[in-house]
Amino acid sequence: MLKQMEAVAAGGETAVTRELTYAQAVREALQLAMTRDEKVFMLGEDIGVYGGAFGVTDGLYEQFGPERVRDTPISEAVIAGAAVGAAMTGMRPVAEIQFMDFITLSMEQLVLQGAKIRFMFGGKATVPLVLRTPAGSGTGAAAQHSESLEAWFVHVPGLKVVMPSTPYDAKGLLLAAIEDDNPVIFVEHKLLYRTKGHVPEGYYTVPLSQSEVKRPGRDLTVVATSIMVPRALEAADILAQEGIELEVVDPRTLKPYDAGTVTQSVIKTGKALVVHEAPKTGGFGGEVVAEIVSGAAFDYLEAPVRRLAGLDVPIPYNRELERTAVPQVEDIVREARALVQGAY
């Protein structure tokens, strides 16, 4: 509903049923941003002729040419650093790190330079850059190609962190991220790339830092990120048949995090479960829980607040082990049911 209104507001969109995949939505956002603003350009590994490791940038090289869709050598530190340097001097780079795992090679340039420069320089520089990267497990790519590291970046003042779960949000949030004058880490999920959803044509933005209630419900607030949003919605469908109504909230932007929407939800439901793919220990879930129990929702809590997240294990190769390592629909169903029924 809200989505349709936004779309209408953005330009009289009528074909509200147009469906795109998440990957197409990301691509369309890149295309629109590059068309609209010649300062926007892309750099990364194999984003040109190859079309990106997941095909996301397919066709953009042909449309915008090698100057604006720049294939780089395998040099993640300078990919990030060059993006920061270009951003400080008038460009609006969109860098791609081919798998989120490889961002471990960009940390210094992102965290000690990109995130801090504006502050260290007394607000006298601006670093408008977006770093897109695919995260997550489920592809059998094992421990060095399955990372979900968003929590690290949430902990870095100066960065913003966006993690869309639907094609609609992916497009609108990416356009908002590119418009934003701060460095934004934009985390895409590999398993979402092929999921489909309504995506209006034309330019629209989804504001950074607005959590969204993806499904209203009265019994339990489930805060889920990225791939866990569709899993939570599926769990909600299953539990609805048992008369249990989950309210599913998607933060969408993890930093700055709109905790208020979750607080409102928990005040209503009295119970909360936070679900993410990254390992539980030290994950974003801790932040969500800590915000729930620190303020207005505390007095309404009727049950322990729980996290359901990845096990503290590197992602294994074996298919069954890989599934076991991160929450699946049935795990959400089980945990949610237990919390609602007080069986904890």
Add this chain to the structure above:
Amino acid sequence: MLKQMEAVAAGGETAVTRELTYAQAVREALQLAMTRDEKVFMLGEDIGVYGGAFGVTDGLYEQFGPERVRDTPISEAVIAGAAVGAAMTGMRPVAEIQFMDFITLSMEQLVLQGAKIRFMFGGKATVPLVLRTPAGSGTGAAAQHSESLEAWFVHVPGLKVVMPSTPYDAKGLLLAAIEDDNPVIFVEHKLLYRTKGHVPEGYYTVPLSQSEVKRPGRDLTVVATSIMVPRALEAADILAQEGIELEVVDPRTLKPYDAGTVTQSVIKTGKALVVHEAPKTGGFGGEVVAEIVSGAAFDYLEAPVRRLAGLDVPIPYNRELERTAVPQVEDIVREARALVQGAY
């Protein structure tokens, strides 16, 4: 009490009043470990003749020579990587990263290699390494020399994270870390280096993963790490004069984290405040809070569980701004009092 027993057990220690600084305690641990096991060696920048940026390794080069106290070029990725490679093949390296900030350059080798190799190889390799690094603000060194990044490593399966707050713990935990067959990130605090405390002579270990109650109290559980432990104890002294008794718990090892001690404490006090220096958002405090509210302590909670932590800001240079950026004793006093008095 426990400390003295341990010391006695470790070798009939009698000079229980021997005082060392935290830096001396770290040095003594290094010295003992290198004397005891010839596989132990050190590598890092300026740890040799220079004695380390904070003087911690002073004299070790003279004692053990350039082969075992290895000065490296400024190459943080290969410092970490060489430590991992050496650890996999029979050595027990103790690497130093000169400031924790620079660990951003070691992330890939630490996180994607060191932490995962054992698991990825089906348990058939062992990576016994310690990476020591000084963290924290308060020295006027500004945003790129004041990081407290422990939360990142807590989020990495395969790593252990240790963060001592006293000279006694620093020595015993470092010896335990060097004995441990896993990669351990050992976080020292620059402002603690000159603090003094009782340190027995001789070899003893403090087990990894045991939180310690540093001061018992009935009114509020304060979970504090590193430099925040002495600050919390000072706050406790102040509040004791008002009749408020804080129980101060120091996790000491952040991963694996002994949540049970905190849970027991909160069951007793009914209230909890978590204090750390790192920025609040995404910090270790979220983990502590989430563990408190997920289990047995939930039913005993009488007040919202709060975090008092660094502001979400890079550490500023200006002295007053720098103080403002992280919790000080007076901040702990204020927050603790408010929680105990129900004024939240």
Add this chain to the structure above:
Amino acid sequence: MRPSGLTAVALQEALRKMHLIRLFEEKAESLYALGKIHGTMHLSIGQEASAVGACLALKPDDYILSTHRGHGHCIGKGAEPKLMMAEFFGKDVGYCRGRGGSMHIADVAGGNLGANGIVAGGIPLSTGVGLSIKMQQLGKVCLTFFGDGAANEGAFHESLNLAAIWQLPVVYICENNRYAMSMPVEAAFPIAQISQRAVAYNMPGVTVDGNDLFAVYEAVKTAVTRARAGEGPSLIETITYRWRGHSKSDRQRYRTREEVKAWQARDPIAHLEQQLLRAGLLDEAQLAEIAAAAQQTIEASVAFAEAAADPDPASILEGVYA
């Protein structure tokens, strides 16, 4: 033409390994197509001489580190195909108990410290292994493989510098197969030969025909001898080519069929066979026998792997911590 010090038996064994690599990977490919294997894989078909020639210069207890395109190095170092195949199937008896898969096969007991999913990820490790060898005076050598793409990672630079100043027994082998995924070396490098970078570290740097087992062997042997004598590291570039796409999803829009065909005409296996024939070391029948035996080994490895048990999901946390 017959390198000094190589016995006929050794050459026969080298040829056998090259067949094993090719057949292992062809099998892997078809198993993937059948949906029996998940994940991704990076095939080194066409590069067999580089892997086997390099490992031929090593002793059994020397170390190697490898890459995402690591099956060849693994077999070159003497791994058992059935344990590799079991790993590929994600089975508990596989080299990594099903936890690693294609990209992380390691055989620590056999001196293979692992394939690596991270480009250049093994290079710093190998430098540490060299340090470890030197400090323990083990008399071993560590040989580390990486692709052309890896030579533009910062880790390459830091590692070669450290090995050079500390004179570590490490041999750095850059397998230049002309592409890093889609990036041609001409676009990624401002220099004609990657081995020229050895100048920056004052170590020997040579470029050899990576499709010629003998050329690779000779160059690596020289470097290994040097390293073992305590004279420090070397950089060797082997020029080769991968016949298959980068990984399963590669549409290969960055190269022409003609280019691939031209390189296929320089098949390292056929080349070695010709060399052995001409030298009178093996006859046609013996060649056929070696190929057939290799084929059988691979078939048996699949049977072994298929029959093996999956790891118990309840054991998932085993191996995270020691």
Add this chain to the structure above:
Amino acid sequence: MRPSGLTAVALQEALRKMHLIRLFEEKAESLYALGKIHGTMHLSIGQEASAVGACLALKPDDYILSTHRGHGHCIGKGAEPKLMMAEFFGKDVGYCRGRGGSMHIADVAGGNLGANGIVAGGIPLSTGVGLSIKMQQLGKVCLTFFGDGAANEGAFHESLNLAAIWQLPVVYICENNRYAMSMPVEAAFPIAQISQRAVAYNMPGVTVDGNDLFAVYEAVKTAVTRARAGEGPSLIETITYRWRGHSKSDRQRYRTREEVKAWQARDPIAHLEQQLLRAGLLDEAQLAEIAAAAQQTIEASVAFAEAAADPDPASILEGVYA
């Protein structure tokens, strides 16, 4: 001896800047000793010719990036000492509103994109600035300073390679002052000259006397001209020496007093003065005047800074986000 294209006024200005650097840092040192300044600082006394000579080859709207030892570069690029001093005192009117301090002084409007607390931290940024210049066709050049120690960081390697393949207008200046903190270049490098590393990136690489303003100027001018003409990056190594310890806490156990004295005998300021005298461009009185004026500027900057207001603690979050 008098480089072509440099007017007497320009030379006078260069000398003035060298005095400003020395006096600024001597003042900084004594303010620190008096407890008026906290934190740490890295003094470039003895290296003034390198900073000023390099910046002399730039136009006002060209960019520089600098290092932890950056006061000289900052003054070389034309910063106002009083705003630097105010930053040093942590004042709100300082270049960074008191948030950066010595290690992060930047003058973005003046083309100085900042000192950098991270060794080699500015090198990738400068590569991006070069890219930005090229894409926007600004006709500018980006000059980036770093120490000898920085040339062993991975970022150095990745950055020079990228600038070389994309032919970016960046001049990489390695100020080789013989030590990285306590690490002598002889121990950290397996090569005699850091500029030899240019070979690995197929760019010009030269080593010059970093204590001779003219030598530095000439080499940088050549590189800048090249860069502006679209012919790509260069690597320049300036051999120089820091007279002071690495930072305030350095006991200097890694070098001898004799060595320091020998380098002090090669004072870049005295050297330039001699050159100007001999060339008849300035007389003794004029030299004294320049020094005195510089002294006055520094004194005034301290007065300005001491009188300025601290940032309001309530404003602490300003500048974190745009």
